Amino acid sequence: MRYVKLHSEYFPEFFNRLKEVGRVYGPVRHNSTYRFEEVNSIDELSLDYTRTILPPKKFFIRPRDAMFKIQKNEVTEVDGDGKFVLFGVHSCDIHGIKILDKVYLSNPPDPYYERRRKNAFIVGISCMPDEYCFCKSLGTDFAMDGFDIFLHELPDGWLVRVGSVKGHEFVWENQDIFDDVTEEDLRNFKEFEEKRAKAFKKSLNKEGLADILDLAFTSKVWKKYAEKCLGCGNCTIVCPTCRCYEVCDTWVRAYEALRMRRYDSCFMPTHGLVAGGHNFRPTRLDRFRHRYYCKNYFDPEAGFNCVGCGRCDEFCPARIEHVKVLDEVREGLI
Amino acid sequence: MNPYRSYDARIIEVKELTSREKLFSLKFLDNEIEENFTFKPGQFVIVDIRGFGEFPISLCSSPTRRPIQLCIRRVGRMTKFIHKMNEGDIIGIRGPYGNGFPMDLMEGSNLILIAGGLGMAPLRSVLWYAIDSGKYEKIYLFYGTKSYEDILFRDEIIHLLKHGEKLNCHVKLAYEVETPSCIYLERGFSEKVCKGVVTDLFRGEEFDVENSYALICGPPVMYKYVIRELLDRGLSPGRIYMTLERRMRCGVGKCGHCIVGTSVSIKYICKDGPVFTYWDALSTRGLI
Ligand SMILES: Cc1cc2nc3c(=O)[nH]c(=O)nc-3n(C[C@H](O)[C@H](O)[C@H](O)COP(=O)(O)OP(=O)(O)OC[C@H]3O[C@@H](n4cnc5c(N)ncnc54)[C@H](O)[C@@H]3O)c2cc1C
Ligand code: SF4
Ligand code: SF4
Ligand code: FES
Numbered sequence: 001m002r003y004v005k006l007h008s009e010y011f012p013e014f015f016n017r018l019k020e021v022g023r024v025y026g027p028v029r030h031n032s033t034y035r036f037e038e039v040n041s042i043d044e045l046s047l048d049y050t051r052t053i054l055p056p057k058k059f060f061i062r063p064r065d066a067m068f069k070i071q072k073n074e075v076t077e078v079d080g081d082g083k084f085v086l087f088g089v090h091s092c093d094i095h096g097i098k099i100l101d102k103v104y105l106s107n108p109p110d111p112y113y114e115r116r117r118k119n120a121f122i123v124g125i126s127c128m129p130d131e132y133c134f135c136k137s138l139g140t141d142f143a144m145d146g147f148d149i150f151l152h153e154l155p156d157g158w159l160v161r162v163g164s165v166k167g168h169e170f171v172w173e174n175q176d177i178f179d180d181v182t183e184e185d186l187r188n189f190k191e192f193e194e195k196r197a198k199a200f201k202k203s204l205n206k207e208g209l210a211d212i213l214d215l216a217f218t219s220k221v222w223k224k225y226a227e228k229c230l231g232c233g234n235c236t237i238v239c240p241t242c243r244c245y246e247v248c249d250t251w252v253r254a255y256e257a258l259r260m261r262r263y264d265s266c267f268m269p270t271h272g273l274v275a276g277g278h279n280f281r282p283t284r285l286d287r288f289r290h291r292y293y294c295k296n297y298f299d300p301e302a303g304f305n306c307v308g309c310g311r312c313d314e315f316c317p318a319r320i321e322h323v324k325v326l327d328e329v330r331e332g333l334i
Numbered sequence: 335m336n337p338y339r340s341y342d343a344r345i346i347e348v349k350e351l352t353s354r355e356k357l358f359s360l361k362f363l364d365n366e367i368e369e370n371f372t373f374k375p376g377q378f379v380i381v382d383i384r385g386f387g388e389f390p391i392s393l394c395s396s397p398t399r400r401p402i403q404l405c406i407r408r409v410g411r412m413t414k415f416i417h418k419m420n421e422g423d424i425i426g427i428r429g430p431y432g433n434g435f436p437m438d439l440m441e442g443s444n445l446i447l448i449a450g451g452l453g454m455a456p457l458r459s460v461l462w463y464a465i466d467s468g469k470y471e472k473i474y475l476f477y478g479t480k481s482y483e484d485i486l487f488r489d490e491i492i493h494l495l496k497h498g499e500k501l502n503c504h505v506k507l508a509y510e511v512e513t514p515s516c517i518y519l520e521r522g523f524s525e526k527v528c529k530g531v532v533t534d535l536f537r538g539e540e541f542d543v544e545n546s547y548a549l550i551c552g553p554p555v556m557y558k559y560v561i562r563e564l565l566d567r568g569l570s571p572g573r574i575y576m577t578l579e580r581r582m583r584c585g586v587g588k589c590g591h592c593i594v595g596t597s598v599s600i601k602y603i604c605k606d607g608p609v610f611t612y613w614d615a616l617s618t619r620g621l622i
Pocket of ligand 3 (some may be wrong): 229233235267312315316317318319320
């Protein structure tokens with residue numbers, strides 16, 4: 001990894017240079033929530049944000065996304081937009097993108113996703129956890145790859161980690177605004193990381209979790225929470241690793257339709273419905289449990305499908321807490 | 335390459351099989367695709383009616399034969415739409431998808447095909463492939479239908495009831511609703527046709543369980559009973575293959591609809607299946 005330093009005084013210039021790479025999207029505050037939006041100046045950014053409502057997945061798998069334009073029998077692929085910068089992505093969200101990569105770039109690669117991934121320049125940023133974060137226990141609190149450059153906050157600027165060829169190129173071409181890292185910077189970096197590690201309030205006991213959950217299929221805890229759950233699907237829409245989609249053709253004018261895909265959620269009763277009215281997950285209990293099994297599927301190579309970002313807790317209107325449900329299921333087993 | 339793009343195919347023949355099912359014969363417009371389109375019995379395609387939507391359908395013809403055929407039951411919006419289409423109309427086809435049955439592995443063994451209702455569609459592909467290739471010991475087909483009127487590929491089934499033994503193929507049929515036609519059929523083939531459900535057809539049959547494979551396709555309720563019958567006879571779970579259905583959108587493991595299983599084992603029906611063994615069912619909750 002290459003490390004360089006970005007002094008605070010160069011920060012505005014750094015931002016301007018990023019704008020030359022492509023449109024810049026970053027976290028913007030809206031009352032008590034944050035969203036990734038297009039930003040034109042650093043004043044619009046909220047770099048000390050906790051989490052955005054929708055994770056960066058919305059730039060790669062859009063909530064509504066046109067795939068093809070259909071005119072009679074003529075089908076043309078809808079092209080993606082140009083280059084863009086995702087500014088200020090937290091480590092957990094970078095891990096979320098890596099999980100999506102595994103699905104969308106595996107054979108056969110999804111061309112829409114692949115194109116947007118190639119077009120994206122990802123700038124990571126360090127953060128302080130709040131009461132919902134539990135990324136530390138999942139090992140997603142630090143990103144070793146999956147970004148182009150990563151900014152770590154220092155008292156007088158940023159320690160920059162360069163994570164890809166694209167990142168190298170950017171730093172190379174903009175040498176004038178970067179400096180070498182000093183020993184003091186490293187000390188400050190270490191201090192920040194130590195302070196951050198101590199700030200986590202929530203943790204997930206993942207010891208043997210996958211097997212425990214599998215064994216607890218009939219646990220009463222699922223039932224208890226499925227009764228509290230409103231089935232709204234918020235937890236799936238905001239999750240950086242949830243990516244179920246539905247496809248439908250919509251007519252835009254006579255003889256012209258768009259084949260669209262849009263977010264779907266396994267909390268919707270239609271998710272497991274097939275023709276003839278047979279539903280493979282007919283009850284809320286089936287659907288509630290399914291989400292936990294999907295998020296906590298343990299891939300020996302890549303770990304869990306949850307990155308501990310805490311969105312599902314923050315945006316659940318029934319105040320159902322992910323870690324608490326899992327802990328209770330574990331306790332209920334013995 | 336966009337894996338969601340379908341190829342143009344012309345409907346070259348529409349045949350009414352029953353009041354609900356039609357058989358569509360297709361030819362790709364592009365000659366190269368038409369010549370090179372191959373698949374394994376048990377695989378499926380996604381049918382694309384441009385401007386209206388897509389849905390998965392099993393290939394019901396044998397890869398040894400042309401044209402490729404799809405047997406489609408009219409159940410809802412999209413299938414109703416295609417039922418109104420005629421010879422000459424163009425649809426889109428993408429695929430083939432899924433793993434299909436391991437036809438090579440099963441060479442030299444007995445094949446026991448067990449079909450319930452529409453389950454006959456994918457198994458017809460296996461049936462004709464096995465008959466055409468001549469590489470299998472003996473082929474059994476146990477087919478359970480609601481009534482005489484619901485028998486899919488009725489001509490072929492009756493032909494096989496009559497002449498199947500010459501093709502090394504032993505066909506039996508169970509029907510649930512008694513109608514004059516059924517009684518007539520039963521009289522003609524008293525050994526092979528009876529009133530009852532598909533498991534009733536096992537009565538009096540002896541298989542060499544060491545050298546047989548069972549291939550099952552039918553409505554979700556059927557699997558449990560058929561599998562119990564096969565296990566009771568000593569067939570190993572690894573020799574029991576079944577093909578499953580789920581809601582599907584992408585067909586290539588992206589849209590998430592067909593995911594089953596739990597934290598230790600998740601399977602995509604579209605790409606890990608739709609054919610699974612009973613071992614898979616034992617290790618993946620919710621598969622059947
Ligand atoms: C691997 C596989 C192989 C198959 N092989 C065959 C076969 O050989 N022959 C055959 O006849 N069938 C087969 N099927 C079943 C076939 O795919 C369905 O019958 C077909 O999709 C029905 O489509 P429909 O639009 O007519 O039915 P509908 O009932 O209208 O829709 C199908 C499903 O989509 C849902 N749906 C429709 N529109 C919407 C919407 N706008 N929003 C939300 N949900 C919606 C419905 O609720 C239903 O669950 C197979 C299925 C699979 C998975
Ligand atoms: S399950 Fe919840 S905590 Fe885990 S990644 Fe999804 S939204 Fe974040
Ligand atoms: S956000 Fe909460 S209430 Fe809504 S579906 Fe998820 S768990 Fe249920
Ligand atoms: S059909 Fe989309 S994931 Fe299987």
